[in-house]
Amino acid sequence: LLNEPTAPTAAAWNNLAAQTLAEIRKQEPNRKVVIGSNLWNNVSQFPYLEVPSGDRNIILTFHFYNPHLLTHYQASWHSLFANITVPVKYPGQMVSDDDFNTLSPADQAAVSSEGSTFDKATLKTLMKQAIDKAKALGLQVWCGEYGCYNKTPQQSRLKWIEDVSQICREYDIGHCLWNFQGGF
Secondary structure: OOOOOOOHHHHHHHHHHHHHHHHHHHHHHOOOOEEHHHHEEEEEHHHHHOOOOOOOEEEEEEEEEOHHHHOOOOOOOOOOOOOOOOOOOOOOOOHHHHHHHHHHHHHHHHHHHHHHHEEEHHHHHHHHEEEEEEEEHEEEEEEEOOOOOOOOOHHHHHHHHHHHHHHHHHHOOOEEEEEOOOOO
């Protein structure tokens, strides 16, 4: 319906999605419609996503960029992480204790907001919010975007992409790497 909606609340997005889907169904009752959660199709918003029950022609979608410190490392447009220059690593502790202690209090708070340690099991737990929602509703789920900014250290970037891809294959989730040519 809309790529990466950013409604003021989940309820506002759910209302708009329901109204829009109802209009589509008047002329296209069997068309597949892709619906994602509020706030950029974020998996953390899936518990709040509501879709009409009984409509088997809905595909749920999510975008996966967790942890943002890793996937958006030094991205100029990401206000929390644009200026963090200490090394990041995946899997394991993203920022070493020694490097963490060199950060400003504001940057320490930004890094801490993500959590400190990530591995495939952590990623799977996060993605399960979307997977479990789709399963409970009897719907397909699709990972419409995932990827790492090109400033993320290559070894960590490739391992993260490998782990996300493996989780998607494990749960039979179609997935799209963002992007083929460009910054990610």
